[in-house]
Every structure is written in C-alpha cells, then in structure tokens.
C-alpha cells in the first residue's frame with residue numbers, strides 16, 4: 001500500500017507529481033483511471049450506511065470518484081486550500097461557485113474586465129433571479145470603495161484579466177469586500193497557482209478553467225473550485241451534487257497527468273512571453289503591449305507584489321484597425337488562430353470578434369479591447385521561431401511584404417520545412433551524398449544550437465573535481 005506521506009511540507013513540483021495520489025492494492029505507479037459511473041455495495045446494509053453517512057463509500061461519480069478525488073486533492077495541496085471540487089469546465093466552476101452562494105435579493109460586485117461568459121453571468125443571468133449586480137473598473141480602488149457602501153454578498157474578479165491583462169489589488173479589495181459582508185471569488189486562470197495564490201491575499205474562493213494550463217495540451221475540458229472545507233462542504237457541495245456539473249473521470253485523469261509538468265511548462269512559457277513582449281514593444285506596427293512584468297504596464301508595481309512572473313499571455317494592439325490586424329493574424333505561419341489558451345501550442349485570438357464578441361461594443365471600449373487588440377497565449381515552441389513568425393506577420397500587416405499565402409498554404413510550408421527525403425534516406429553513394437553535405441554545412445545547425453540553449457543551465461553548479469588519472473607505473 002502507499003507509503004506514509006513525509007511529515008514535512010512538500011514543494012510545488014513534488015505536489016504536482018505526487019500530490020493526492022491514492023494507490024489501489026495493485027500498487028500501480030501511475031494514477032488509476034476509475035472509468036465508472038457507479039459503485040457496488042457488499043450488502044443492503046452497507047448501501048444504507050453509505051447513504052446515511054455512517055460509513056465512507058463511493059456512491060456515484062456525480063458525487064465522487066477516486067480519480068476525480070486525486071485531482072481535487074492535488075489541486076487543494078498546490079493552492080494551499082482546505083478543499084477542492086473539480087467540475088466539467090471552467091464555466092461550471094464559476095457558475096456553481098456563484099449560484100451555490102447567492103439567493104434572490106443578494107448583491108454582487110464584479111470587476112468589469114471578465115472573460116465573456118463570466119461577464120454574461122453577472123450582467124444577464126444573475127439579474128434574472130433577482131440578484132443585483134454592479135461592475136466596477138477593477139484597477140480603480142475608489143470605485144470598489146463606493147460599491148461597498150451598500151451590503152454585498154459576493155465579489156467576482158479576474159487578475160490578470162482576460163484579455164487585456166489588467167490587475168486587481170487583491171489585498172485591498174478582499175479587505176473592503178469582507179467588511180461589506182462579501183466573499184471574494186477569484187478566477188485565477190491567467191496566473192495559475194504557480195504565479196499567484198489569491199488566498200494568501202485574502203480571497204475566499206479560487207476558480208480555475210483546468211482546460212487551460214492544467215491540462216496544458218489542448219485535450220480536455222475541466223474546472224475547479226477551491227475554498228475552506230466548511231464552504232465547500234456546506235455551500236458548494238449540495239449545489240454540485242444535485243445540479244450535476246461533474247467532471248468525467250477520464251478528463252480528471254488527463255488533467256492529473258497534465259499537472260505533472262505544470263512547473264516545467266509554465267515557467268518556460270513565461271520566459272518566452274516576456275521575450276515576445278519586449279520584442280513587440282520595439283515594433284512600430286504595435287500601438288501598445290500589455291504584459292504585467294513590462295515596466296510600461298500601469299500596474300507593474302502591483303504585478304511584482306502579487307505575481308511570481310508576468311504570465312504566459314501577452315496582449316497587444318496593432319495599428320491600422322481590424323484590417324491590418326486580420327492581415328497580421330492570417331500571415332502567422334507557426335502560431336495558430338484559436339480562442340483557447342494555456343496550451344503547449346502558441347495560440348492567438350482577436351477578442352473583439354471572438355471571445356468578447358457578445359460584450360456590448362461600448363463595454364468593450366471601456367475594457368480597452370479595440371479592433372486592433374490581440375491576445376497571444378505563448379506556448380512551448382522555440383521562442384526564436386515565435387519571434388520570427390510574429391516579426392514576419394507584422395511586416396505583412398504593415399504591407400511591407402507581398403500578401404501572405406493562405407493558412408493552409410502556411411501549414412504546408414511547415415511540413416516542407418521538415419527534413420528533405422534525401423537527408424533522411426541513407427545516401428546511395430559517397431558521390432551522391434556530397435552536395436547534401438555541402439548544403440548542410442552552409443546552414444546553421446538549428447537543432448544543435450537549440451539543444452545547447454535548452455541544456456545550458458543543466459551543468460552542475462560546482463563541477464565535481466575530475467579524478468586525476470592514475471600515474472602509469474613504469475614497467
């Protein structure tokens with residue numbers, strides 16, 4: 001059976017690989033996937049005792065499942081939260097957290113810089129149930145202060161926000177919200193628990209779309225709600241058990257395996273994002289770059305206080321409106337146009353016509369989302385390839401180069417860039433191989449250079465003294 005856990009705190013990388021694992025008596029290495037909707041009982045008495053709560057026994061995967069429980073435990077340990085419930089999507093996490101806590105007559109205050117669907121819940125859904133809602137500019141503490149003059153039950157905010165990477169001062173807002181009687185729900189998707197743990201600053205509930213960095217490889221949807229044991233068990237759980245936003249065990253398992261590399265992926269993506277943000281600031285075609293760890297970000301000081309790094313997303317405004325921006329997006333050859341984020345593949349989106357299309361134009365303008373705004377989710381490709389892709393596409397956007405080929409043609413270019421068949425097949429004769437070798441020498445060896453970069457920091461810090469070769473004895 002599983003070894004007892006060490007009685008000392010473990011570091012995030014260890015928690016991401018091992019946190020929450022429950023081994024069966026078969027002693028499997030990897031977390032088991034319990035792909036089952038229900039569970040059986042030894043006897044009618046055992047079933048009865050399970051339902052009365054006298055004994056602990058899995059009942060039904062809408063209520064609980066061992067694979068899902070492993071994910072919940074791992075996320076709770078990582079976040080430093082007492083409890084977690086995984087959900088089918090990030091939106092199931094946000095809507096469950098809000099609807100479980102609220103009732104008719106309550107009041108919600110939210111920062112207006114929210115993901116489109118979260119914005120819809122606050123602006124459209126909650127008022128239908130007699131819940132008053134009010135938006136404030138998240139960065140403006142005076143607006144929060146005014147909003148909290150009236151009693152309030154729940155605050156919803158994102159920091160950094162989707163898509164313009166605006167920050168909210170968590171300590172100040174949590175403080176004011178608690179005095180007004182509200183719990184604070186933070187959507188921490190953009191930061192991930194590695195860059196920011198909102199509960200440290202006073203947040204009561206943290207929600208995630210696990211679809212993003214947690215899976216990190218664009219495979220499955222998922223979500224999570226984290227909070228105190230009391231709130232999760234007494235407020236959230238009755239709602240989720242009876243309304244059914246449960247995650248599938250397969251998706252939970254996929255996310256568990258994704259989490260095992262989160263601490264390797266996110267810092268690498270942040271390093272590339274920072275390099276791209278810097279490069280974009282120098283381009284004349286770019287009106288403005290939004291990245292929390294750029295000194296030009298209006299909340300740079302706050303970002304440094306709240307976050308460990310600037311994040312994996314960079315937003316920027318391209319000069320020349322929608323037409324120039326679409327020219328830029330269509331000219332990208334490595335980065336894909338997609339509205340997802342947090343993936344190992346770099347993805348770019350035009351919020352005004354996609355994720356934030358349904359946010360009224362006036363509200364979009366207040367959020368700073370223009371026809372030229374794009375949101376780039378930086379992936380794990382070589383940053384030099386990403387920078388070259390962006391630079392070439394910006395040239396195209398400005399009309400400095402011939403019109404780009406269609407996207408499918410671009411895909412073909414990537415395929416063409418793979419090794420030529422002549423290089424892969426063993427050369428038939430030395431004579432035939434000679435021209436190929438000459439061509440190889442002329443080109444930089446991108447593979448060798450990239451490997452050198454990747455492993456530069458892999459040298460031992462203090463080289464072990466080389467053992468002196470034993471002196472040869474004279475015969």
Ligand SMILES: Cc1ncc(COP(=O)(O)O)c(C=O)c1O
Pocket residue numbers: 089090091092094115118158162187189190208209210211212221222223340
């Ligand atoms: C900040 C934020 N919150 C919530 C969600 C919703 O997540 P999901 O698509 O998993 O429902 C998203 C999705 O893009 C998001 O960006």
